[in-house]
Amino acid sequence: MAAADAEADADAGGATESVDRMTVTVRAEVLQDVVDQLLTIVDEAIFRIGYEGLSVAAVDPANVGMVMLEVEPAAFESVGDGMFPIGLNLERLDDYIGGASGADPVTLSYRPERRSIEIEHTNVEVEMAGIDPDAIRDEPDIPAIDPSVEFETDAGLFVDAVENADLASDHVRFKAVVDDGEVVVIGEGDTDEIKTEISSEDISDGAIKRDAESLFSLNYLISGGMLKPLGSGTDLRVEYSEDHPVKMHYDFADGLGHVTMMLAPRVGTN
Amino acid sequence: MRLDEFVEFERNERAERRRLAQEKDYGVLDHLETFQDRFDDALSGDSLVGSVSPSIFVGRSNYPNVSTGILSPVGREEQAERFRTSGDWYDEGVSIGDVFERRSGLLNSNRTAEVDNVHDAWDGWLGTQREVAIADRPVDVEIGLDSKPDLDVDIDDVGAPVGPRARARDASLGENPHVPRPVEKTLEDDDWRAQGAMTYLYRRGFDVYEINSILSAGALGQGENRRLVPTRWSITAVDDTVGQYLRGTIRDAPSVDSVEVHRNEYLGNAFWVVLAPGEWEYELVEMKAPGSVWNPDPEAGIYLAAAHEGREGRTGYVDETAGAYYAARLGVLEHLSDRGRQAKVLVLRHVSDAYWGPVGVWQVREAVRNAFEGEFGEAETFGEAVRGVADHLPVPLSRLRRKSTMAAGLQTNIADFLG
Numbered sequence: 001m002a003a004a005d006a007e008a009d010a011d012a013g014g015a016t017e018s019v020d021r022m023t024v025t026v027r028a029e030v031l032q033d034v035v036d037q038l039l040t041i042v043d044e045a046i047f048r049i050g051y052e053g054l055s056v057a058a059v060d061p062a063n064v065g066m067v068m069l070e071v072e073p074a075a076f077e078s079v080g081d082g083m084f085p086i087g088l089n090l091e092r093l094d095d096y097i098g099g100a101s102g103a104d105p106v107t108l109s110y111r112p113e114r115r116s117i118e119i120e121h122t123n124v125e126v127e128m129a130g131i132d133p134d135a136i137r138d139e140p141d142i143p144a145i146d147p148s149v150e151f152e153t154d155a156g157l158f159v160d161a162v163e164n165a166d167l168a169s170d171h172v173r174f175k176a177v178v179d180d181g182e183v184v185v186i187g188e189g190d191t192d193e194i195k196t197e198i199s200s201e202d203i204s205d206g207a208i209k210r211d212a213e214s215l216f217s218l219n220y221l222i223s224g225g226m227l228k229p230l231g232s233g234t235d236l237r238v239e240y241s242e243d244h245p246v247k248m249h250y251d252f253a254d255g256l257g258h259v260t261m262m263l264a265p266r267v268g269t270n
Numbered sequence: 271m272r273l274d275e276f277v278e279f280e281r282n283e284r285a286e287r288r289r290l291a292q293e294k295d296y297g298v299l300d301h302l303e304t305f306q307d308r309f310d311d312a313l314s315g316d317s318l319v320g321s322v323s324p325s326i327f328v329g330r331s332n333y334p335n336v337s338t339g340i341l342s343p344v345g346r347e348e349q350a351e352r353f354r355t356s357g358d359w360y361d362e363g364v365s366i367g368d369v370f371e372r373r374s375g376l377l378n379s380n381r382t383a384e385v386d387n388v389h390d391a392w393d394g395w396l397g398t399q400r401e402v403a404i405a406d407r408p409v410d411v412e413i414g415l416d417s418k419p420d421l422d423v424d425i426d427d428v429g430a431p432v433g434p435r436a437r438a439r440d441a442s443l444g445e446n447p448h449v450p451r452p453v454e455k456t457l458e459d460d461d462w463r464a465q466g467a468m469t470y471l472y473r474r475g476f477d478v479y480e481i482n483s484i485l486s487a488g489a490l491g492q493g494e495n496r497r498l499v500p501t502r503w504s505i506t507a508v509d510d511t512v513g514q515y516l517r518g519t520i521r522d523a524p525s526v527d528s529v530e531v532h533r534n535e536y537l538g539n540a541f542w543v544v545l546a547p548g549e550w551e552y553e554l555v556e557m558k559a560p561g562s563v564w565n566p567d568p569e570a571g572i573y574l575a576a577a578h579e580g581r582e583g584r585t586g587y588v589d590e591t592a593g594a595y596y597a598a599r600l601g602v603l604e605h606l607s608d609r610g611r612q613a614k615v616l617v618l619r620h621v622s623d624a625y626w627g628p629v630g631v632w633q634v635r636e637a638v639r640n641a642f643e644g645e646f647g648e649a650e651t652f653g654e655a656v657r658g659v660a661d662h663l664p665v666p667l668s669r670l671r672r673k674s675t676m677a678a679g680l681q682t683n684i685a686d687f688l689g
Contacts, residue, residue, distance in 0.1 A: 062549065062581035063683040143687035170578065170675050190574050190673035215679045217580070245687055264686065266679030268653075 022080040023109040024049055028100035028121060030075055030253045035094050036229045037259055041065045041220075043090055046133045049108065050083030059140040065220045066140050066262040075256035077105055084110040086117055087131030093119075096126045142262070145247070147239035149176045151183055151206030153198055155250060156232025159222070161185035161196035166218050168192040171266060174240055175213045183208075183238075187218075204235065212242040215266045226261045243267050273531055273658045276647025280533050301374040302421045305434060308345025309377065309419060317415045319379070320444070322347045324354040324408040326399050327378055327432055328486050330500035338498055339380030340399055340411060340441055341432075346375060350408035355430045356479045360636035366537050369629040373431040374423050379413045379438040385497040388488030389460075396488070396498075398441040403487035404453050406480070410444030427564060428502045428593035430630035452476070457489050464491035468508055469515045478600065479632070482508040502593070505631060509596035514583065516603035517550060520612040521581075525549070529649040531659060534641035537633050538562070538624030542659045543602060543641050545613040546652040549683065552602065552615045553578040553676045554595045557664050561623035572664045578675040594619065597631040601638030614652070616676045620664060652680055 038045050038058055045058040054071040073079045100106055100121035109118040111127075119126040165172035165187025173186040183198045221227050230236065230250065240246040248261045271279065312319055321342035329337035343353045353372050364372075381395050391397050402409050419434040426432075449457075452474040456467040467490045471481050486504040488496045499507065525547045532543040558565040558573040565573040575590040588595045598617045606613060617638065649655035656677050660667040671677045 059684065060582075062681075063685055064580070064681060066684055140684055141688050143684060144689065145687065169672075171678055188672050188678075190576075190669065193672075217675070217681060219580075245682075245684060262684060264682045264684050266675070266681050268679045 021109060021111055022050065022082050022084060023107060024079050025077040025105050025107045026054075026071075026075065027077070027102070027253075028097060028104040028106050029102055030071060030257060031097055031106050032094075032101075033229065033252045033257065034069055034071065035090055035097070037067055037069060037226075039090050039094065040224060040226045040228050041067055042137075044087060044131055044136055045090060046085055046087045046136050046139065048083055048085050049110070051079045051081055052083055053079065057139045059137060060220075061137065063140070064217075064264045065226055066142070067226065068142070068260045068262075070258045071253060072256040072258075075253045084112070085133055086110060086115070087133045087136045088117070088128070089131065092128065096124075096128060097121065099124050143245065145239070145241055145244050147244075147247070148210035148212040148241040149174075149183065149206075149208050150237065150239045151198070151203045151208075152235055152237045153202050153204065154232055155227075155230040155234040155236040157198065157202055158185075158236050158238065159227050159230055161198060162218070162221050162227060164194050164196045166222055168194045170218055171215055172218050172221070173213060173215050174238075174246065176208045177211050178208050181208065205237075210241075212240060214240050214243055214246060215268060216246060216263055217266060220263050226263065271645050271647055273647035273649045273655060276531060276533075276645060277658065277662065279645060301371045302423070302434065305344070305375055305377075306419075306421060308375075309434075312344045317439070319344060319377070319413045319415060321377070321411060321413070322350045322408040323402045323411045324350045325483055326403045326487055326501075327380070327429075328498050328500045328504070329380075330502055332382075333500065334385040334497075335382055336385055336498060336500060337380045337435075338383045338396070338399060339378040339432075339435070340402055340413060340438070341376040341378055342411065342413070343372075343375050344377045347408075354408075354479070355630065355632050357477060357632075357636050357639070359632065360536065360640060366625070366627045366629055370423065370431060370627055374433040376433045377419055378432055378435045379415060379441065380435060381438050383498060385488070385499070388498050389493055389496045395438070395441055398443055400487040400489050401443055401447045401449075403483045404449050404457060404489055405447035406450050406453075407448060409447045411441055412444055413441045414439040425563075425628050426502055426630065427628055428505050428631050430632065431628070450476075453484060453489075456484070460491075460493035460496070462490075462492065464495070465511050467491065468511045472512045472515065478505075478508045478512055478635070481512070506593045506596050509593070509600045509631075509635070513596055513600045513603050516600070516607045517583065519607045520550065520603070520610070523606075523610050523612045526606075526609075526611045526613040529652055529655045531647035531649060531655050532641040533646075534637045534643075536637040536640075537629060538622045538626070539633060539637060540620040540622065541598070541634075541637050541641055542616075542618040542620075542662075543638060544616040544618075544652065544655045544659065545606075546616075546655070546680065548612075548614040548680065549581050550612045550614070551578075551580055551676065551681055552599055552617075553674060554591050554598050554617045554619065555670070555674045555677075556591055556594065556619045556621065558621040559623045559664060562621045562625045563628045564621070574665065574669070574673045576673050576675065580681060593631040594634045597635035598638045601635050601641070604639060605642045614676065614680055616652075616656070616674070618659060618663065618670075652676075 041060040042058040053073040057068040059066045106121040115130045168189035169187035237249040323342045327339040416437040419436040482504040530545045555576045560570045577588040
């Protein structure tokens with residue numbers, strides 16, 4: 001929904017967006033989580049920050065992988081009273097906030113007249129130039145999909161299953177059969193094949209409504225791909241259908257930050 | 271032409287080509303003996319050889335202290351141009367035996383040099399070598415040798431074979447070589463990054479063979495970065511760099527309209543090139559028959575190797591298909607760039623046991639470049655094309671699907687799923 005809202009804002013010509021200087025303050029770990037997740041698919045993104053919190057949506061240049069992020073205003077120490085959009089280079093932002101950690105407050109001040117933000121944390125003050133949002137790839141439309149398979153499991157378990165597939169193959173197949181009540185993550189190589197079962201015991205919530213198999217490129221998921229920030233202890237919700245994009249959701253920032261990732265499948269040649 | 275008709279048409283063409291093809295030629299040892307005779311005739315005093323040199327060779331052993339050589343067809347100077355590896359070899363229809371004959375007739379007079387000593391070397395050994403590399407025709411040289419030639423042929427999966435070697439003392443030019451103006455320009459401008467200079471030369475009509483020779487001699491790039499580049503690496507570097515440039519030219523181009531199957535066969539290597547509508551995606555799958563050069567055990571099964579890239583290219587090194595990946599990609603991209611189209615491209619290479627001696631990746635590049643000449647087959651879908659082609663491959667479709675990322679499934683994008 002974040003992207004749809006953001007798009008509506010953009011369409012409205014920024015009517016809800018501030019042109020005055022404004023300031024928000026957020027904990028370093030929250031901002032770092034946002035940047036880490038975005039960096040798995042893009043180098044730059046348009047942030048919308050202010051009284052509604054933070055939202056950002058980005059799609060990789062091939063339009064294959066997408067990340068949408070929302071941080072509720074309650075996760076901020078202070079949010080000001082407008083919303084500002086700014087395009088930022090993520091590598092540089094990552095470097096600039098690198099010196100802050102944990103609960104260190106990071107203050108972001110928007111300077112519309114210079115299209116830049118001022119970043120303050122610990123003993124550091126940075127002025128960072130923004131990128132014209134028009135020069136950044138359009139935020140994606142999001143396909144509506146009624147998933148055949150939905151399940152929630154520990155992110156660490158899921159990442160392990162996908163990494164196992166990488167041992168034998170360049171792509172991973174998710175397979176679920178209604179009667180089996182489990183999801184199998186498969187790596188099929190030329191000579192070897194590896195299967196990791198995510199059994200009903202490991203699924204905290206979910207439903208297999210229809211049998212579904214779908215194939216995905218591993219390089220979008222692991223080895224720096226979208227699953228990179230995830231580890232054990234995070235609940236991950238996965239939704240997919242036969243030969244349709246997979247959606248993966250998780251929360252961060254004490255439940256006040258929400259991530260949705262989407263990846264388009266490789267579609268079989270049968 | 272429908273795919274099944276095309277396959278039948280191709281089979282007949284192939285039979286005809288086989289009939290015309292020369293017998294396998296194992297006569298490399300004979301070539302080396304005749305080399306010895308010519309060499310003895312060409313020697314003046316006991317160590318000075320006057321010849322012409324069409325090309326150079328830089329080894330990769332002991333990098334960064336590499337063997338750096340000037341190649342000369344001793345005793346066959348009038349044919350020097352024919353010894354230079356290029357697309358002309360394909361047009362001429364040289365056989366594997368011809369390649370070995372030519373390359374085993376080239377004396378590799380070499381010295382050891384540190385790769386980064388080349389920037390300020392305007393004369394002496396490295397200077398002479400560079401002049402040979404940048405000239406557009408064979409250059410008269412005089413080479414002082416320190417040893418008798420070692421009669422042997424070195425083979426490689428990327429570079430063309432290299433013939434007899436002799437340690438050299440010095441070399442000098444017998445003429446002022448002719449250097450094309452654009453090459454002079456890249457040589458003189460030492461503020462120009464190597465990749466940009468390579469692309470410039472390509473756009474000015476130089477083929478990758480000429481560019482990799484110039485790169486190899488350390489004549490491209492920003493001054494302090496100039497160095498000798500082993501021949502094997504420079505071949506792949508130029509194919510990759512020019513390929514990236516061409517890929518950029520089709521990034522926003524419309525896609526091909528239908529699924530096309532092109533085919534070519536040369537020196538015991540068969541290539542199927544499947545083009546399908548969609549955004550750029552490329553994969554090379556190699557199937558090497560037992561008894562072929564790089565899978566010599568006759569009892570071994572077919573050896574499969576594959577490498578793949580999506581729209582943004584590869585992030586990792588191609589470790590399975592080495593230089594052939596970039597050579598085939600170049601041939602495909604030249605075709606697409608000419609047409610102003612992009613496509614999803616699957617190249618299937620079947621190396622049969624008729625490929626008894628490795629001639630270098632030029633044969634991959636030229637076979638793929640020329641695969642687009644003439645007729646091609648059309649299929650309704652990519653899947654139909656792969657199934658149609660699989661009947662003529664040495665592995666079952668199921669095994670191909672497990673090895674090939676593209677045969678397993680084509681990458682879709684998110685927009686494909688918007689209502």
